[in-house]
Amino acid sequence: MASRGMLKKLKRLLEPKAIAVVGASGTPGKVGNVITRNLIDGKYDGGIYPVNPKYKEVLGLKCYGRVTDIRGEVDSVIVATPAAAVPGIMKDCAKKKVGGVVVLSGGFEEVGRKDLADAVKTIAERGGIPVIGPNCLGIYNPYNHVDSIFFPMYKLGRPGKGGVSFITQSGAVGSVIIDAADNYGLGIAKFISYGNATVIDETDLLEYLAEDRHTSTIILYIEGVKDGRRLLRAMKEVNRKKPVLVLKAGKGTAGQAAAQSHTGNIAGSYLAYRAAFRQAKVTEARNLDELFDLMRIFGQPRAGGNRIGIITNGGGLGVLTTDAVEEEGLTLATLGEQTAKNLKGLLPEYANIGNPLDLIADASVELYDKAIEEYSNDSNIDFIIICVLLQTPPMNEGIINVLTKAAEDKRKPVAVVSVGGAYTAAYRKILEGRGVPTFESPHAAIKAVSKFIEYSFYMKKPRLKKAPGP
Amino acid sequence: MKWETNFINLLCKLTAMTMIDDFRLLERRGFKLLPYKMVKSEDGAVAAARKMGYPVALKIVSPEISHKTDVGGVKLKIGNEAVLRQMYREVLASGKGRRLDGVLVQKMARRGVELIIGGKKDQVFGHMVVLGLGGIYVEIFRDVTARICPIGKEDVLEMVGELKSHPLITGARGEKPINAKALENLVIATCRLIEKEDLKELDLNPVIFDSRGCDIVDARMVK
Numbered sequence: 249m250a251s252r253g254m255l256k257k258l259k260r261l262l263e264p265k266a267i268a269v270v271g272a273s274g275t276p277g278k279v280g281n282v283i284t285r286n287l288i289d290g291k292y293d294g295g296i297y298p299v300n301p302k303y304k305e306v307l308g309l310k311c312y313g314r315v316t317d318i319r320g321e322v323d324s325v326i327v328a329t330p331a332a333a334v335p336g337i338m339k340d341c342a343k344k345k346v347g348g349v350v351v352l353s354g355g356f357e358e359v360g361r362k363d364l365a366d367a368v369k370t371i372a373e374r375g376g377i378p379v380i381g382p383n384c385l386g387i388y389n390p391y392n393h394v395d396s397i398f399f400p401m402y403k404l405g406r407p408g409k410g411g412v413s414f415i416t417q418s419g420a421v422g423s424v425i426i427d428a429a430d431n432y433g434l435g436i437a438k439f440i441s442y443g444n445a446t447v448i449d450e451t452d453l454l455e456y457l458a459e460d461r462h463t464s465t466i467i468l469y470i471e472g473v474k475d476g477r478r479l480l481r482a483m484k485e486v487n488r489k490k491p492v493l494v495l496k497a498g499k500g501t502a503g504q505a506a507a508q509s510h511t512g513n514i515a516g517s518y519l520a521y522r523a524a525f526r527q528a529k530v531t532e533a534r535n536l537d538e539l540f541d542l543m544r545i546f547g548q549p550r551a552g553g554n555r556i557g558i559i560t561n562g563g564g565l566g567v568l569t570t571d572a573v574e575e576e577g578l579t580l581a582t583l584g585e586q587t588a589k590n591l592k593g594l595l596p597e598y599a600n601i602g603n604p605l606d607l608i609a610d611a612s613v614e615l616y617d618k619a620i621e622e623y624s625n626d627s628n629i630d631f632i633i634i635c636v637l638l639q640t641p642p643m644n645e646g647i648i649n650v651l652t653k654a655a656e657d658k659r660k661p662v663a664v665v666s667v668g669g670a671y672t673a674a675y676r677k678i679l680e681g682r683g684v685p686t687f688e689s690p691h692a693a694i695k696a697v698s699k700f701i702e703y704s705f706y707m708k709k710p711r712l713k714k715a716p717g718p
Numbered sequence: 719m720k721w722e723t724n725f726i727n728l729l730c731k732l733t734a735m736t737m738i739d740d741f742r743l744l745e746r747r748g749f750k751l752l753p754y755k756m757v758k759s760e761d762g763a764v765a766a767a768r769k770m771g772y773p774v775a776l777k778i779v780s781p782e783i784s785h786k787t788d789v790g791g792v793k794l795k796i797g798n799e800a801v802l803r804q805m806y807r808e809v810l811a812s813g814k815g816r817r818l819d820g821v822l823v824q825k826m827a828r829r830g831v832e833l834i835i836g837g838k839k840d841q842v843f844g845h846m847v848v849l850g851l852g853g854i855y856v857e858i859f860r861d862v863t864a865r866i867c868p869i870g871k872e873d874v875l876e877m878v879g880e881l882k883s884h885p886l887i888t889g890a891r892g893e894k895p896i897n898a899k900a901l902e903n904l905v906i907a908t909c910r911l912i913e914k915e916d917l918k919e920l921d922l923n924p925v926i927f928d929s930r931g932c933d934i935v936d937a938r939m940v941k
Binding site: 472473475476477480517522523524526527 | 843848866
């Protein structure tokens with residue numbers, strides 16, 4: 249747990265004007281080489297100071313023997329050296345009064361070297377220096393191209409700017425999440441892999457991101473925490489400001505044992521974690537797939553209720569979506585009189601006017617546009633699900649603009665369901681890139697919508713003045 | 719070897735004693751348990767049953783028997799003295815060759831929905847309270863939910879809603895719903911107790927609820 253002063257400095261660490269890379273290397277494949285290269289290639293525009301007594305120059309940049317040799321101010325120090333060297337480097341960082349340190353190296357608590365971890369902690373606390381890690385992937389911030397992830401860019405995608413921030417205990421899972429986010433076209437605000445949480449832990453980061461201007465949704469991946477009650481209090485507070493989505497790994501006994509040896513943290517029982525999540529009213533994803541689905545939906549404007557409106561150009565797809573709506577305990581909206589009347593004027597004589605609204609396979613892009621407009625105006629509908637079979641002859645790239653407009657309109661939350669193969673997948677990626685929540689199955693969409701509506705309801709409720717609980 | 723045997727005997731004694739101690743602690747804290755009496759003789763059982771009124775149940779109490787039902791050490795719905803005497807002998811026979819502390823005579827519990835109410839001290843979150851479906855299905859459905867202590871009324875309502883078996887609690891197929899106030903009070907009281915006594919574990923299992931109230935049939939705690 250970090251002190252208040254440390255939290256303020258986190259901003260300097262995550263939005264640095266100058267970065268030192270300790271353990272920088274000219275040898276391709278070395279961690280210190282990948283990081284330096286990523287900062288250069290990623291167009292980080294602040295100062296980059298490689299630090300390594302073995303080199304005079306790294307990748308064309310002047311290399312320093314120690315952090316204290318650097319003349320200018322250093323906001324962020326990324327450490328990629330063997331664990332034994334880290335306490336010494338920390339002392340230099342304290343002397344240099346750096347903004348903060350990211351220790352990527354492993355070899356601390358998780359392998360029984362608590363002494364090394366304690367040394368880092370003591371120096372950090374004395375100097376008031378926030379430390380992320382050790383044993384982590386560190387930070388990635390697309391807004392200023394800070395990147396300590398030591399995976400080469402051609403192997404691991406880096407998502408663009410967005411509103412979702414990640415706090416992850418596991419570097420591996422974290423990297424998979426951002427790789428997938430990039431692949432789906434989802435943008436992010438900040439990525440922080442915190443590893444052993446020796447100084448800065450998940451709760452500190454949660455509190456920090458609650459105030460971060462770029463972050464609108466926070467995703468938390470945890471295996472185990474040290475202070476459950478502190479996390480519970482923070483989740484309650486932060487979730488009121490920004491939705492917190494959480495994925496807890498290590499639910500069973502075997503999983504718990506694995507989590508314990510993984511980052512050196514005690515795991516606690518999943519029953520207790522689940523209880524805490526429910527008490528804090530944070531949204532729990534049960535697995536990675538669900539997490540991605542939730543991530544898509546939570547950027548939408550809050551739902552006013554649970555009445556779902558469905559528009560489709562494939563009858564069967566509408567039926568499947570209706571089934572999912574019922575299964576999740578949501579309500580199928582009844583169209584308002586005016587909406588029904590207006591739609592009758594738009595659709596062919598033989599079309600059935602109702603919800604789900606089947607525009608039929610010969611529906612044009614323009615018809616979708618008009619139908620969505622009608623649904624957006626109908627006060628009997630709280631959430632619009634737009635099912636689109638992109639395979640039909642009249643569908644063309646014009647649908648992208650129609651759906652983007654629907655998502656940007658913000659009068660009502662929307663989600664798009666497009667089932668199909670490679671052609672459809674290409675469209676889904678484009679739509680996601682434009683901020684349209686797009687799903688490949690009705691069930692996945694409705695499941696996520698249901699959790700989103702639950703959060704919307706919670707946010708609508710006035711906050712109890714004297715809320716019970718810790 | 720002798721001191722070892724003595725030591726084990728002492729340990730066993732302590733474990734068995736704790737059952738009655740647990741009951742008493744709960745009663746001191748205002749938990750209303752189903753009337754019970756620990757007896758050592760057939761006549762003692764008869765006297766106890768007469769005092770609490772039939773029907774009653776008999777349960778063997780032995781540090782060496784944890785699954786009483788499996789050995790035939792539990793007899794339910796005993797309606798009169800003659801049956802009681804017969805059942806007492808059967809219960810004793812079921813514990814033959816084991817160390818016995820006595821036989822528990824207990825007023826027969828009401829019929830209703832069997833729930834588990836308990837709690838434990840989690841190593842990360844501290845004290846938590848647990849509510850679940852009890853009875854014979856507990857192992858099959860593992861239908862439990864929990865909250866970190868302390869809790870309020872709202873939490874109990876939410877917990878009930880989270881149980882898959884919640885229609886049993888809120889009334890299904892013409893059955894009356896169970897007494898919500900009794901459930902609420904007991905869950906909150908349990909939460910307070912485990913915090914106040916700093917218990918490692920507590921199980922009220924089963925607690926049988928109907929529309930009028932509940933009976934705490936058995937309790938176990940780890941201090």
